[in-house]
Amino acid sequence: MPKFLGECDTITALAGGVGAAKLLDGLSSIVQPDKLTIIVNTGDDCEFYGLHISPDLDIIAYTLAGLVDEEKGWGIKDDTFNCLEMLRVYGHDTWFKLGDRDLATHIHRTVMLRSGYKLSEVTRDICAKLGLRQKIIPMSDDYFATKIRTDKDTIHFQEYLVKRCSSDVVREIIYEGAENAKPAPGVIESIIDAEIVIVCPSNPLVSIGTILAVNGVRQALKETKAKKVAVSPIIGGTVVKGPADKMMRSLGIEVSASSVAKLYSDFLDIFVMDEADAPLVKEVERLGIKAVVTDTLMKAKEDKIRLARFILGVASTFRKA
């Protein structure tokens, strides 16, 4: 078990799902839990069978609780799928793979939401019950749905991602509800008060892009005195996991680490890229961002910890202009 860093900075991370969870798993091994706040994308939230599902919140919580199915990157390890199998008998869509243990989280969340609790309160409760001491906050308590306009229809992001296996050409990403979505309590404060803000290696359009679309978040990132470090989810022109590359290509955005840096250039201080992208350092630095390279691929636990240490190390030596 790695030791926590001594006097640790307060850290706020912006997170999507699997890629973010890996880095946060590493960070959690070296950062005291009470120093870490994680703001999580809820644009993927959806309803199945009358249950409110928050895929990214669950991936992060399950990962930090050591419950996650590491092979898939989501869901609970050794889970069964008996309820889902029976729901198919009753004629329900079952392309969204809900395990039996996982289902308890959605049932619990739905019961609490129906009782009038906010998603941020429910999330705090779930984290407490799972024994987590890091602060996990949904980006917003308000309705926010990421929709994808394809050549033939407009569908929820989950349908695009899971049901259609990201096979459609993406014509537009719609942040439904963004204009009215207020940041959840603690979101702005945790960005302003942090010493380091980490933008996790998540999809820049539908995981980080959604968080940035919540009212006031982008402004807070510009205003905060925190050192702001992003990790590229793109390595050598392809994505480690997920449809970011397909989506970027569809939308006419060059699939490269520097494209991601560009999306964050109005607030970012440091951009961490993979060694494979060393040739892009100059291009990123022309955006006024310090670019650094390291091995960013996280396979084993030690990779996650190493990357987390690297990020904190770079941040600690960085001096704002």
Added chain:
Amino acid sequence: MPKFLGECDTITALAGGVGAAKLLDGLSSIVQPDKLTIIVNTGDDCEFYGLHISPDLDIIAYTLAGLVDEEKGWGIKDDTFNCLEMLRVYGHDTWFKLGDRDLATHIHRTVMLRSGYKLSEVTRDICAKLGLRQKIIPMSDDYFATKIRTDKDTIHFQEYLVKRCSSDVVREIIYEGAENAKPAPGVIESIIDAEIVIVCPSNPLVSIGTILAVNGVRQALKETKAKKVAVSPIIGGTVVKGPADKMMRSLGIEVSASSVAKLYSDFLDIFVMDEADAPLVKEVERLGIKAVVTDTLMKAKEDKIRLARFILGVASTFRKA
């Protein structure tokens, strides 16, 4: 596989849970499915985790579909309880044992009810999806909750039965909602149109008593030209399963087959008792009810079929005065 009886009478059964399910399992082996209508108690219905649970409807449907956990008499065989285990982590009451497959039924029912379907429509859908051709009808689509007044409080029947293991002295049985509960579509018609009405060996107070408390049901039983046969759930002064004996004793009702006959004496033609209760024949016949005895204990499938055959045999030779 036993053959169906040749030209079969149309049969309507009034049913509670486990005891009824056994007899209906036997009946279904010898009666064409389209000849059998089953009116089921919904006084036990309850809500857990925001899901609408209909214990007796499920026991009957699972039994006829060959899915029931025969050892317990309820739930689905070989089911897992992983969701429930995780719900306990989230701090929920878990004394009501919901299996993972079973949960799908409650989720499906709740989704349909929330979409505006009536319980009777949902039940028809569940039966169809489970491949059942018998007609299963909830006694009412309206709110009806069986409550138990104990010495210290008034609780839902399920709480009395499952959480407290029927350990309280029962001071009163309250049929909450009975005054406004209309029979579900088909309930009255199926009683009036039947050639035989069978009152299953279920708890006379909280399974059959509730059905009889639905507006118009008792009157229909008096008016129908059907031959009305009840099977005693009490054998030799004790009950095969469930709290009927405890409840009767608490309420000052003698725990005997003849007490059950008395509760149905305003409409009943034939009362089937166990051989152990042969001495009570005269007492029952003084109520104006034909009393017959046979081995009523249903352990194996052949017991169920034999009892079902016996009932149909007795009914076929019975001539109303």
